[in-house]
């Protein structure tokens with residue numbers, strides 16, 4: 001008897017199995033051509049066939065070699081379940097089917113000796129989200145009329161920048177009027193939703209461009225002053241020198257990728273950027289640096305970032321920064337000074353059990369220099385990460401945002417360093433509801449990333465579908481630099497979808513503000529919320545309702 | 547809804563005027579309470595203008611607690627006046643055993659103290675007495691300030707007037723500024739403290755409406771000044787903001803409106819002082835009010851003003867003659883007291899306006 005090859009990989013080990021209907025397949029080859037992962041291939045099979053050539057039945061058994069489409073079985077070309085094959089097949093002949101009995105991660109690690117990496121989503125938490133257990137329960141009526149979302153005006157703007165307590169604003173009274181005596185930290189009033197930091201490099205240049213186009217359009221045509229954060233990895237010089245820079249928040253992270261070119265372009269900038277965001281950490285890989293694998297470091301990315309083709313690893317921390325005070329000093333010295341104190345400088349950290357101490361500390365910063373505290377929860381992140389980080393490290397955002405807000409309240413300093421929070425915003429497809437609830441819990445605004453990818457046509461989800469953002473093989477051209485795959489992305493369509501989505505979000509935000517009778521953002525109005533879950537209510541200090 | 551009113555006059559007025567002002571608007575409230583603050587006092591208090599007056603509703607024990615605290619701090623009683631009460635079975639009122647208005651002399655150690663020091667002392671004393679009374683459920687202290695008395699009562703305003711004998715004019719109780727409100731609190735439990743007007747260090751505020759930013763306001767105000775306590779009513783926040791802007795930050799009164807109902811950004815951008823307004827808006831976002839409101843306020847110097855929420859969802863009207871100005875919820879109130887005035891000059895302030903009456907009784911309209 002032959003040896004049982006039980007330790008070898010089989011189709012049954014995969015997350016996804018290809019269901020192929022031989023009888024429907026016309027062998028057009030589209031699926032094979034479309035699968036970026038080379039998870040399927042054309043092969044031949046020897047098939048037993050029963051045929052009858054006579055007028056009367058006269059069955060004969062013949063053996064024939066027929067071409068078929070087959071799933072590839074190895075650790076590198078495994079099917080991600082992206083479903084592109086099904087999308088391109090004209091005959092419904094092929095599709096990936098989830099395999100509940102997979103054991104791929106074990107196989108992968110035991111064969112490659114390498115941690116399993118992927119992009120996309122946290123694949124473990126798929127139950128109802130905390131935000132979905134919260135409703136807006138205080139509805140104005142009778143003595144306190146609700147507003148009319150169509151007729152009334154609403155002020156949907158949030159501060160970005162260091163807000164001084166009133167006694168510290170250098171006001172003096174002249175002719176019965178307050179006038180400013182000297183410079184104060186810049187505060188920009190922007191839309192309470194920022195398109196969150198996804199780098200050019202992690203995203204394809206076309207995806208990144210689509211976001212930039214949508215941002216400019218929203219600002220200039222739709223009157224929605226939204227900002228986009230560039231992510232770490234630089235900015236095309238053309239954009240740095242354009243007037244659109246004012247809609248961009250430039251990010252610097254521990255790898256400092258792309259900053260050379262930003263600094264070199266400064267003399268030629270016609271506009272200040274919207275802000276600077278210093279990234280200390282992010283939700284998907286807290287305590288871990290950014291990771292752009294060499295396969296995604298295409299020529300233009302090398303140019304923008306000023307690097308050779310190699311794996312680009314941002315260190316987990318900023319080298320040379322060993323304390324909060326130092327990081328504040330760094331912001332103070334480099335960035336504020338570089339832009340002559342005209343541009344707000346904010347900081348982004350991964351939500352963690354310790355974020356509150358960091359925030360408390362920043363609130364006491366004597367230089368009044370931190371222009372925003374960006375908190376990124378466990379559901380954040382695109383790009384590439386070790387699966388172990390994606391699924392098992394990090395802190396949910398809702399309670400941590402709340403903790404930070406209440407810590408500021410405790411110090412009587414709420415609003416002084418605006419709070420921005422993200423990590424799973426819009427995961428249930430409704431960004432407006434998430435934003436509104438987060439604002440009621442104390443956020444000044446939120447930032448969102450992955451939802452933008454969904455709007456662009458990302459086929460991934462939270463159940464392990466696709467999540468191949470790290471591979472450089474994104475099947476829809478969002479997270480890859482492969483010119484053929486990138487062409488799959490229709491820039492104008494993506495920009496249009498994003499613009500349309502924000503138009504509806506804007507409308508929906510007003511629809512939520514109107515019934516609680518608020519014409520400006522209800523920051524900290526947790527009395528407007530109720531939780532249908534007792535534990536959530538207790539933890540967030542909001543009313544419980546059942 | 548509450549009905550609120552303020553009368554400011556060149557002559558001393560008896561509180562019956564406030565009762566008449568309120569009674570004519572009684573269809574608009576629920577007859578559950580009446581409260582008033584009298585400032586710039588005449589009658590029995592006329593000769594004690596500079597001395598603090600404690601306004602107290604309490605039990606016998608409460609009276610002793612308050613006296614002991616004052617005594618211990620070195621205050622000396624100069625005069626005490628209690629209204630003569632007329633209990634009747636049918637009166638709808640829940641009175642306290644004692645109502646005391648006590649004029650005291652500052653402690654000797656404060657002989658050379660600055661105005662500020664004295665003012666802080668008065669707040670400290672009031673808070674101390676309030677806490678002591680609260681712990682023992684022995685009563686309420688409404689104000690402790692020179693030339694000011696406060697009365698708050700639960701019940702039917704007509705009956706409250708009857709009980710204290712306030713319907714009949716006499717020379718005992720008189721003031722040049724009287725602010726009054728009808729109705730007890732609806733948002734929370736009935737608490738005597740929750741009735742408007744609210745008073746702090748010479749500032750008085752009363753409001754008709756709902757403050758949907760109450761929680762934001764409160765969370766922020768609690769940390770700003772020791773006197774910002776209680777929060778039994780969402781309208782109390784308006785007083786604290788007024789006090790904070792004008793007394794603590796020392797900003798001109800016009801900025802009160804900019805803080806509580808900031809201009810929309812669109813409008814701010816059109817103004818020359820946009821940078822200042824945006825700074826204020828960012829810095830004091832937590833003092834903004836939302837929801838329907840009309841506010842009447844009095845400053846320590848006797849300036850009277852009114853303003854509304856930014857959508858003007860609550861009514862208010864100002865009517866005046868040469869020697870009297872009335873600000874109140876409904877015009878019927880003014881008709882009752884000033885039937886002969888030129889009603890064409892009545893002002894219905896709009897959402898971006900403050901109507902301000904100075905001590906010469908000049909009526910100014912400030913646009914935000």
Ligand code: SF4
Pocket residue numbers: 016018034035036037038039040078079080081082083084085086095096475
């Ligand atoms: S689902 Fe995606 S990865 Fe799997 S075979 Fe089809 S195209 Fe390839």
Ligand code: SF4
Pocket residue numbers: 082119120453457458459460461465466467468469470473474475476477478479
């Ligand atoms: S479609 Fe692209 S962006 Fe979406 S999960 Fe797959 S690889 Fe990532």
